Amino acid sequence: MRRDIFQAIADPTRRAIIALIALQAMTPNAIAENFNTTRQAVSKHLRILTECDLVKQEYQGREIYYSLEIEKMKEIDKWLSQFRKIWETRFDQLDKVLSTIKKQKK
Amino acid sequence: MNSTLQFDFSVDRTTNSIFVNRDFAAGLSKVWDAFTKQEILDQWWAPKPWISRTKHMDFTAGGRRFYAMVSPEGQEFWSLQKYTSVSPTTNFKYQDAFADKDENINEAMPRSDWDLSFSERNGTTSVSIVIKLKTLADLEQLIQMGFKEGFTMTLNYLDQLLKP
Numbered sequence: 001m002r003r004d005i006f007q008a009i010a011d012p013t014r015r016a017i018i019a020l021i022a023l024q025a026m027t028p029n030a031i032a033e034n035f036n037t038t039r040q041a042v043s044k045h046l047r048i049l050t051e052c053d054l055v056k057q058e059y060q061g062r063e064i065y066y067s068l069e070i071e072k073m074k075e076i077d078k079w080l081s082q083f084r085k086i087w088e089t090r091f092d093q094l095d096k097v098l099s100t101i102k103k104q105k106k
Numbered sequence: 107m108n109s110t111l112q113f114d115f116s117v118d119r120t121t122n123s124i125f126v127n128r129d130f131a132a133g134l135s136k137v138w139d140a141f142t143k144q145e146i147l148d149q150w151w152a153p154k155p156w157i158s159r160t161k162h163m164d165f166t167a168g169g170r171r172f173y174a175m176v177s178p179e180g181q182e183f184w185s186l187q188k189y190t191s192v193s194p195t196t197n198f199k200y201q202d203a204f205a206d207k208d209e210n211i212n213e214a215m216p217r218s219d220w221d222l223s224f225s226e227r228n229g230t231t232s233v234s235i236v237i238k239l240k241t242l243a244d245l246e247q248l249i250q251m252g253f254k255e256g257f258t259m260t261l262n263y264l265d266q267l268l269k270p
Contacts, residue, residue, distance in 0.1 A: 098137065
């Protein structure tokens with residue numbers, strides 16, 4: 001099942017994990033140290049993030065390091081900018097309506 | 107068009123809120139009317155070539171606006187806005203929900219809380235909108251209500267208008 005990128009970031013712990021590994025690649029143990037939850041809970045969040053392609057794994061010796069997929073995060077921004085454009089269009093239309101009202105009043 | 111007028115759009119992912127701020131070159135009462143009178147609202151609320159069609163609107167606290175966004179093919183997407191607070195001409199709030207054509211709220215679709223503030227300075231009116239959702243996933247669902255397509259068409263329409 002391909003997971004939804006927005007469900008991935010809907011969870012506060014997952015957002016905190018994203019913020020952590022945005023700075024540097026980290027092992028699951030190092031990530032878990034930052035949270036008041038079990039190592040298993042953190043692993044589950046990492047699995048969901050991996051399934052969304054939001055994070056990538058890299059093996060260094062026997063350790064797995066998790067880091068952020070910057071390109072995937074950009075998708076979210078791209079999508080948000082579409083929402084922004086709807087508002088721009090809407091407001092440009094309102095500008096026209098307002099200037100028409102002004103002219104009518106004169 | 108109005109490149110000198112302020113426009114801000116931002117998202118706070120920790121509170122699932124969207125902030126939209128925009129200035130308009132018109133007085134407060136005119137801008138207030140444009141947001142709160144159905145005959146003006148329907149002229150600009152839908153990005154062209156979509157149409158906003160208000161069936162009924164009672165702009166009072168406790169009142170509601172029932173309206174449809176109509177696609178160029180004539181498909182209707184109904185929404186119900188319940189006004190929770192109205193303070194003329196500075197602020198109003200409502201809860202937004204999707205509905206069917208008989209005004210039954212669609213519980214499966216995301217709801218959002220809207221808070222709109224208005225203020226005037228030197229003939230320019232600033233509008234600040236805060237849209238609060240339960241999750242960011244809800245936000246995605248909002249845009250999937252056909253707006254993506256509608257927006258692409260809006261751009262095409264703009265292109266036509268701007269052609270010499």
